[in-house]
Amino acid sequence: MTDSPDRFFDAPISRLVGFKVQPGDIGEARVELDCGPHLHNPMHRVHGGVIAALADAAMGIAFGRTLLEHEDFSTIEMKVNFIRPVKDGLITADAKVLERGLRVGFVDCEIRSARGKRVATATCTCTVISE
Numbered sequence: 001m002t003d004s005p006d007r008f009f010d011a012p013i014s015r016l017v018g019f020k021v022q023p024g025d026i027g028e029a030r031v032e033l034d035c036g037p038h039l040h041n042p043m044h045r046v047h048g049g050v051i052a053a054l055a056d057a058a059m060g061i062a063f064g065r066t067l068l069e070h071e072d073f074s075t076i077e078m079k080v081n082f083i084r085p086v087k088d089g090l091i092t093a094d095a096k097v098l099e100r101g102l103r104v105g106f107v108d109c110e111i112r113s114a115r116g117k118r119v120a121t122a123t124c125t126c127t128v129i130s131e
Helices: 012-017 048-064
Strands: 029-037 071-082 090-100 104-113 120-131
Touching: 029 048, 029 120, 048 071, 048 090, 048 104, 048 120
Parallel strands: none
Antiparallel strands: 029 090, 071 120, 090 104, 104 120
């Protein structure tokens, strides 16, 4: 595991929503989020879009950590399965690159509550963009 922050540690979206990016290995990422009423939908649960954004951030960071210096990427497809609602507390997204080719990669993610309960799963497909 790397101890130094990478370029994904301090993205504007992370500051806005409150994502806490953890150090990680190449092709892996852990992103945490403290949930509360400021992230609720009208049913007083964490908004599904916030959970999807957390998964997107974790998967993007995991894939981004596989890039070479001259490469960039974009997500071209993403799917989220919501399993149980969350009101508050820490939720954690753990993402891992399943496959990384020259142009396309596949990433998997699990989001869990502070009690270890699965909240959602997600997958995405990324494309590599060479400068």
